Amino acid sequence: MATVPKPTQATGSVTRQALADPAPTPERVLALAQAGGIVPSDAAAQRIANAIAPACRAFAAVRVDLPFAAEPADYIRLRDGEEHR
């Protein structure tokens, strides 16, 4: 009987770190902002990177554990389940 290889789990800290977003550098900020159609100055890009870094870090702690099938509409289903509580 052929053996089915077990899926490997991404449990190592290095893998988890890799799943998390890289720190928002000014270069990354500039690229994203330009893609959105605005052009911040270099100083502004640095300011933005500093401003959003705490939220990126804090959210990275939970994003790695998001269920595979989670989707935004789950929120509406759960909210409306409360209508008749």
Add this chain to the structure above:
Amino acid sequence: MSPKMSSTRQAKPRPGKAMAVAATRKRDLTVALEPHDWTMLQALDALRSKRISALELTDHCLKRLEVVGQRFNGVLEIEAARARAAARAADGVRAKAGKADKGLPTLLGLPLAHKDMFERKGKIMSCGARQIMPKAKADATVLARLADAGALYLARLHLSEFAYNPTGHNAHDGPALNPWDPARITGGSSSGSGVAVASRCVFAALGSDTGGSIRLPAHFCGITGLKPGWGRVSRAGAMPLSFSHDTIGPLARTAEDAALILQMIAGYDPRDATTGRAALPDYLAACRAGAKGMVVGSALEALLALLKRLGVRTCKIDLPDTAAINAASQIVLSVEGATAHANMMRETPELYGPQVRARLENGFAYSAVQYLEAMRYRGVALERFLNATQAVDAVLAPVAASPAPGIAETDVGASPKAESVIQRITRTMRPINFLGLPSLALPIGFSAQGLPIGAQLFGRPYSEDRLLRLGGDIQRASDWHLRSPVAN
């Protein structure tokens, strides 16, 4: 303007005497108090019993808006002629009905004024900004519902630029000044609504709450603010900031007043696909039902003794993931704000004040993956919250970490410390917006400096009636909400 005005009355709390004081005030009310000291329900009773006409009451409120409201920079424009004409019409309707006035609109002849971010047919809302919005093609649903209920519109009120600031600063219109101490902030972004209600210019005012903009002015100005759950009140015709966070609700003097306004504006609206179809409870009846037997989880000790006296059971509660929820909320709000403003940010960024422009720029720097992961997380986080609150009717929590801070110390513009100042003020606000929960902010005492302090009761989706039940009972047993910052 002197920082401490001579007319400012800063009553200190008198623990243990709250119930007696409230009872005394109730007995004396219609004899001793001026019309602006009435609660909204008392004003409506006076209109119904013809002790005052809508025109007289409107003139009284217009005068207060001119003198008091403008002193605290809470008013953008007073619409006296239009309001007086509407008041005369309301008086005509009431006179024609004679004694058979049962079928008259609930708020007939009631003077109100609102944060200037709701569309009115043929008019331009300022949004507290320099950009010129197009003329509105229809009234915002909330204003249409208030007008159908007979309410009058007296003035457009101050707000933070595009409702995107929690302090009440506005780079174009200047800061709104706290009626308890004009050197301090009102909280924002519903700053003018906070001023107008706290300084007794109008009986209630609409605000919006995307990250605390109803609850913060309620806390800092010593009034009651009700942030409905997401989907309970239509946002059609209201200025958007973050479509998954935006809510609209009343600021008023009492929970009962807020309950009646909510009754008038809540419910399904085909113009707003996020509104739920659940039947509306009788919010005023809920507010009067008494809180005995309810269970409140608390992260705040100050109110526990009073709640226990009212027959409410309390317990400690640990809410999951608040740091992550705050972070996700910041991502979602930033990106949705940037999206709503994308065209104006591309074409006329120079028209924004420095802080709002900087905050909108932040929203362009998150990736689509980050935004959608935060939105995927919303359901996960709500489910965890629902599991954590299975056994309670509401959760009691602070609104902000301190009473109103100074205007100068919070005037941070786009400086590097701006984001941390904003995060500090809104820390206990945003999780509730991200989860779309209803929250009732109400006064619970005063600081040693005589500044009002509020607390918030928040609960599961569609539990506004339970929050009002608690709030009504708390206010029947206390007088914090009856204290006024401005002498007659």
